[in-house]
Amino acid sequence: MSIDALRDLMPAYARDISLNLGSLASETVLNDQQKWGCFLASAHAVGVAPVVRAIEAQAATILSPEAMNAAKAAAAIMGMNNIYYRSLHLMKNHEYTTIPARLRMNVLANPGVEKMDFELWSTAVSAINGCGSCLDAHEGALRKHGVPATQVQAALRIAAVVHAASRIVASETALAA
Numbered sequence: 001m002s003i004d005a006l007r008d009l010m011p012a013y014a015r016d017i018s019l020n021l022g023s024l025a026s027e028t029v030l031n032d033q034q035k036w037g038c039f040l041a042s043a044h045a046v047g048v049a050p051v052v053r054a055i056e057a058q059a060a061t062i063l064s065p066e067a068m069n070a071a072k073a074a075a076a077i078m079g080m081n082n083i084y085y086r087s088l089h090l091m092k093n094h095e096y097t098t099i100p101a102r103l104r105m106n107v108l109a110n111p112g113v114e115k116m117d118f119e120l121w122s123t124a125v126s127a128i129n130g131c132g133s134c135l136d137a138h139e140g141a142l143r144k145h146g147v148p149a150t151q152v153q154a155a156l157r158i159a160a161v162v163h164a165a166s167r168i169v170a171s172e173t174a175l176a177a
Contacts, residue, residue: 006054006165014168020161025058029154034117036062037071038155041121042162044075045128050173051166070113074121077107082129089133116145123152124159 003025010018027035036059043055059068080103088097111118119141126134142152 002054002058006051006169009050009054009169009172010165011168011172014164017161017164017168020157021165024154024158024161027154027158029150030120032062033067033113034120034151035154035158037067037074037113037117037121038124038158039162040068040071041074041078042124042128042159043166044072045079045125045159046163046166048166048170050169051162055162066112067117070107070111070118071121073107073111074118075125077105078122078125078129078131078134081105082126082131082134085133086129086131089131116142116147119145120147120151120155124155127156127159128163 003021007018007021010021024035024039030038039055040059040063043052056068059071063071084101084103108118119138123135123138123142126138139152143149
């Protein structure tokens with residue numbers, strides 16, 4: 001399965017999502033590793049099997065095994081961090097922000113790929129998971145290292161479209177069951 005096969009799963013009402021998948025797959029604002037890492041991390045963040053399979057198959061033709069692992073690690077660690085830090089942000093009692101998290105996050109220090117690529121993927125996943133604190137932290141790190149807003153926006157666009165495609169595939173699968 002590939003992006004084209006994923007596009008074929010989009011019903012007529014989701015034509016815009018299909019078109020966006022196609023245009024993002026040929027996006028040139030990000031290099032191939034950045035782009036396909038965003039696709040893969042986003043697919044794993046949402047976790048809809050046909051979407052994960054399609055994007056993983058395409059990404060495997062482009063990304064190294066280390067980059068594949070790092071993109072999945074971004075989805076995994078942000079799956080934890082986004083819940084934890086979003087909760088701290090939403091709670092009225094700010095005492096929790098002064099207590100150490102005591103959660104292992106070693107992959108953040110050594111993701112196995114260029115740190116800014118991992119930050120970009122973490123930004124995409126944080127958008128999907130809706131954590132404003134994490135979005136601000138990762139976007140700040142990217143901008144501090146000179147990553148232009150157009151590249152951050154491209155990661156967010158990929159996250160949005162992969163999320164939408166995943167929701168469509170999930171709902172269409174539910175109707176067919």
